[in-house]
Amino acid sequence: MTPRISFEHQLEALNDNLVEMGQYVEKSIDQIFKALETMDIELAKEVMEGDDTVDDMEKGIEAQSLALITRQQPVARDLRMVSTALKVVTDMERIGDHAADIAEIIVRFEHADFYHLSKQVPKMIEATKKMVHDSLNAFIKRDVKAAGEIMKQDDIIDGLFDKIKTEIISLLQGGNQNADYCVDVLMIAKYLERIGDHAVNICEWTIFEEKGTIDNIRVL
Amino acid sequence: MTPRISFEHQLEALNDNLVEMGQYVEKSIDQIFKALETMDIELAKEVMEGDDTVDDMEKGIEAQSLALITRQQPVARDLRMVSTALKVVTDMERIGDHAADIAEIIVRFEHADFYHLSKQVPKMIEATKKMVHDSLNAFIKRDVKAAGEIMKQDDIIDGLFDKIKTEIISLLQGGNQNADYCVDVLMIAKYLERIGDHAVNICEWTIFEEKGTIDNIRVL
Numbered sequence: 090m091t092p093r094i095s096f097e098h099q100l101e102a103l104n105d106n107l108v109e110m111g112q113y114v115e116k117s118i119d120q121i122f123k124a125l126e127t128m129d130i131e132l133a134k135e136v137m138e139g140d141d142t143v144d145d146m147e148k149g150i151e152a153q154s155l156a157l158i159t160r161q162q163p164v165a166r167d168l169r170m171v172s173t174a175l176k177v178v179t180d181m182e183r184i185g186d187h188a189a190d191i192a193e194i195i196v197r198f199e200h201a202d203f204y205h206l207s208k209q210v211p212k213m214i215e216a217t218k219k220m221v222h223d224s225l226n227a228f229i230k231r232d233v234k235a236a237g238e239i240m241k242q243d244d245i246i247d248g249l250f251d252k253i254k255t256e257i258i259s260l261l262q263g264g265n266q267n268a269d270y271c272v273d274v275l276m277i278a279k280y281l282e283r284i285g286d287h288a289v290n291i292c293e294w295t296i297f298e299e300k301g302t303i304d305n306i307r308v309l
Numbered sequence: 310m311t312p313r314i315s316f317e318h319q320l321e322a323l324n325d326n327l328v329e330m331g332q333y334v335e336k337s338i339d340q341i342f343k344a345l346e347t348m349d350i351e352l353a354k355e356v357m358e359g360d361d362t363v364d365d366m367e368k369g370i371e372a373q374s375l376a377l378i379t380r381q382q383p384v385a386r387d388l389r390m391v392s393t394a395l396k397v398v399t400d401m402e403r404i405g406d407h408a409a410d411i412a413e414i415i416v417r418f419e420h421a422d423f424y425h426l427s428k429q430v431p432k433m434i435e436a437t438k439k440m441v442h443d444s445l446n447a448f449i450k451r452d453v454k455a456a457g458e459i460m461k462q463d464d465i466i467d468g469l470f471d472k473i474k475t476e477i478i479s480l481l482q483g484g485n486q487n488a489d490y491c492v493d494v495l496m497i498a499k500y501l502e503r504i505g506d507h508a509v510n511i512c513e514w515t516i517f518e519e520k521g522t523i524d525n526i527r528v529l
C-alpha cells in the first residue's frame with residue numbers, strides 16, 4: 090500500500106467515525122425525546138448510559154485527528170477535514186451531553202409529565218429534533234448551501250425558549266403546579282436551546298470544511 | 310528573518326492571544342460575580358457586551374491556529390501547542406458565554422437578591438472563581454502537576470450545585486419566595502456547574518499539551 094492510499098484510508102476511517110458519532114448522537118436525541126413524551130424511565134437510563142460511549146467517541150476522534158495531523162501533515166482540503174473533525178466532535182459531544190442531562194431529569198421525576206406542562210414543549214422538541222437531524226445531515230453530506238439555511242432554524246428554537254420561560258413563570262406564580270416540575274421543564278428548555286446552538290456550530294464547521302472560511306473570512 | 314524565527318514569533322503571538330483571552334475571561338468572571346453580589350446592573354451590562362469580544366478572540370485564535378498548522382506544518386510539541394490552542398479556546402469561550410448568561414439574568418431582575426437567596430450561592434461562586442483562576446493559571450504556566458490537582462476541585466462545585474438545588478426546591482415549595490428569582494438562582498448555579506466542567510477541560514488540555522496524552526493515552 091502506498092503512503093497516499095494509506096493516508097486516504099485513514100481519512101476515510103476518520104470520516105466513518107464522525108458519521109457513526111453523528112448517528113449515535115442523533116439516536117440519543119430521538120430516544121430522549123421519545124422518553125420525555127412517554128416518561129419512559131428505561132429509555133432515559135439507556136441514554137444516560139450511552140453518554141460514556143459518546144465521550145469515548147469524542148476522545149477517539151480527537152486522538153485520530155491529532156495523530157493524522159502529525160504523521161501525515163495534510164494540506165488544503167485534507168487539513169480542513171481533519172481540523173473540522175477536531176472541532177465538530179465537541180459540538181456533537183455537547184448535544185449528547187444535554188440529552189443525558191434531560192435523561193437525568195426524567196429518571197429523577199418519573200411521575201412528572203414534563204411534555205404536557207406547556208404546549209410549547211412539544212413544538213420546541215420538534216424544532217430541536219429537526220435542527221439536529223438537518224445539521225448532522227448537512228455535515229455528513231458536506232452540503233454547504235443547506236448548512237447556511239439550517240442555521241436560521243435557531244431563531245425558531247430561541248423564540249420557543251422565550252415563550253416557555255414566560256409560560257412556566259406564570260405557572261409557578263399561579264401556584265397550582267408542582268414547582269419542581271416547572272423548574273425542570275425550564276431546565277429542559279434551556280438544554281434544547283443549547284442543543285440548537287451546537288447545531289449552528291455544526292453548520293459553521295461544515296461551511297469551514299468546504300470553503301476554508303470562518304464567518305466569511307478565509308482561513309485555510 | 311529565517312523561517313524558524315518567524316515561526317517562533319507566530320507561536321509566541323498565538324500564545325500571547327491565548328493568555329490575553331484567558332485574562333479577559335477571568336476578568337468577566339470576576340466582574341459578573343461582583344455584579345451578582347452587589348446587583349450592579351451596569352457591570353452586568355459590561356459583561357454582556359464583552360461577550361462579543363470573547364467570541365471574536367475565539368474566532369481569531371481558531372483562524373491563527375489553523376493557518377499555522379497549514380503553512381508551518383508544525384511537529385511534536387509545537388503541533389501540540391497549536392492543537393491545544395484550537396481546542397482550549399472553546400472552553401474559554403463557553404466560560405465567557407456563561408458569564409454573559411448570568412449577566413442577562415441580573416439585568417432582567419434588577420431588584421432581586423440572588424446572592425443571598427441561598428447560603429450556598431456565595432460558596433459556589435467562591436469555588437468557581439478559584440477553579441477558573443487556578444485552571445487558567447495552570448494553563449498559562451503549563452503546570453501539569455497543578456492541572457492534575459485543580460481538576461479535583463470540580464467535585465466541590467458539583468456538591469454545592471446539588472445542595473443549592475435541594476434548597477431552592479424547598480424554598481419554591483414553601484411559597485414564600487419569588488418563584489422567578491428561585492428559578493433564576495437555579496439557572497445561575499447550573500451555569501457555575503458548567504463553568505467548572507470547562508475548567509476541568511482546560512486542565513486536561515494543559516496536560517495534553519505537555520505530555521501528548523488524553524486520559525493517560527498517548528496521542529502525539
